[in-house]
Amino acid sequence: MMKTISQNKSFGGQQGVYSHESTETGCTMRFGVYLPPAAEKGPVPVLFWLSGLTCTEENFIVKAGAQRMASELGIAIITPDTSPRGLNYPGDADSYDFGVGAGFYVDATESPWSDGYRMYSYITKELFDLIANGFAVDAARAGIFGHSMGGHGALTIGLKNPDQFKTISAFSPIVSPTRCPWGEKALAGYLGSDRASWADYDATLLIQKHGWSGPELLVDQGTADQFLQEQLKPELLTAACNEANVPLNLRMQPGYDHSYFFIATFIEDHLRHHAAHL
Numbered sequence: 536m537m538k539t540i541s542q543n544k545s546f547g548g549q550q551g552v553y554s555h556e557s558t559e560t561g562c563t564m565r566f567g568v569y570l571p572p573a574a575e576k577g578p579v580p581v582l583f584w585l586s587g588l589t590c591t592e593e594n595f596i597v598k599a600g601a602q603r604m605a606s607e608l609g610i611a612i613i614t615p616d617t618s619p620r621g622l623n624y625p626g627d628a629d630s631y632d633f634g635v636g637a638g639f640y641v642d643a644t645e646s647p648w649s650d651g652y653r654m655y656s657y658i659t660k661e662l663f664d665l666i667a668n669g670f671a672v673d674a675a676r677a678g679i680f681g682h683s684m685g686g687h688g689a690l691t692i693g694l695k696n697p698d699q700f701k702t703i704s705a706f707s708p709i710v711s712p713t714r715c716p717w718g719e720k721a722l723a724g725y726l727g728s729d730r731a732s733w734a735d736y737d738a739t740l741l742i743q744k745h746g747w748s749g750p751e752l753l754v755d756q757g758t759a760d761q762f763l764q765e766q767l768k769p770e771l772l773t774a775a776c777n778e779a780n781v782p783l784n785l786r787m788q789p790g791y792d793h794s795y796f797f798i799a800t801f802i803e804d805h806l807r808h809h810a811a812h813l
C-alpha cells in the first residue's frame with residue numbers, strides 16, 4: 536500500500552513524495568514522482584533518476600531544478616532512494632560509500648546484505664511496476680539517468696534492459712566500478728571477492744558484452760570534479776564505446792565540479808535528449 540508523504544504544485548504539474556513497503560528491500564522505501572500538467576490528459580513518458588552516494592529521494596527534487604523543463608516537455612521523473620533504510624545491519628551506517636545511502640543498484644549476494652540490498656530488482660521490477668500501474672505514465676516510453684553512483688546505476692540498468700529503458704544518460708558516472716576504489720569496496724562487500732561476479736555491474740564490460748543499439752549515450756562530466764581521476768575515469772567509457780561501436784556523446788564541461796550545481800546547469804539538455812527519443 537502506497538502512502539502520500541507530500542504533494543506540491545510545481546510548474547503547473549505536481550511534485551509528490553510517496554512511501555511503500557517494499558518486498559525487495561524488506562523495509563519502507565520513499566520515492567519522488569514529478570508529473571507534468573500533460574499527465575492530466577493521458578499517460579506521459581517517464582524518466583527514472585538514480586542519485587549518488589549519500590542521497591535520498593530528496594536531493595534531486597530540491598537541487599536539480601528539473602521540474603520546469605519536465606513540465607514543458609511533458610515528461611514524468613521518478614526519484615528513488617539510494618538504498619534500504621532502517622534494516623540496521625551491523626556497520627551499515629559506518630561509511631558514506633557503503634551501506635545506507637550507497638546501495639550501488641546491485642542485488643547483493645553476500646550475507647547479511649543479500650536480504651535487503653536488492654536495489655537492482657527494486658528499481659527494474661518493483662518500483663517500475665508500481666509506477667507503471669499507479670501513475671499516469673506510459674511505461675513503454677521509459678528512460679533512465681543518474682549521477683555518479685547513480686550514473687553507474689543508470690548505465691548498467693539501461694544497458695541490461697534495452698527493451699525496458701529506451702534512453703540512457705548520466706552526469707559524472709562511475710563508469711567502471713571494477714576499476715575504482717568506490718566500486719571495488721561496494722562490489723566486494725555486496726557480491727563477495729570473486730571478481731567474475733562483478734562484471735554484470737560494470738558499464739564498460741556490459742558495453743563490450745551486449746553493445747547498445749539505442750540512441751547515443753549522453754554523458755556530462757565536469758573537468759574540475761574532485762572524483763574525476765580516481766573514481767570516475769570517463770576515458771574507460773570512451774574506450775569501451777569506441778571498441779563496441781556504441782554511440783557516446785561525452786561532454787567534458789570545463790570548470791564544473793561534482794555537485795548538483797553542475798547537474799542543474801545541464802539538466803535541460805538531458806531532459807531534451809530523453810524527450811526527443813521517447
Ligand SMILES: N[C@@H](CCC(=O)N[C@@H](CSC=O)C(=O)NCC(=O)O)C(=O)O
Nearest residue numbers: 587588589590594631682683684685795
Ligand atoms: N561525502 C562524500 C561525498 C558525497 C557526495 O559527494 N555525494 C554526491 C554523490 S557522489 C557519488 O555517488 C552527492 O550527490 N551528494 C548529495 C548532494 O546533494 O550533493 C565526501 O565528502 O567525499
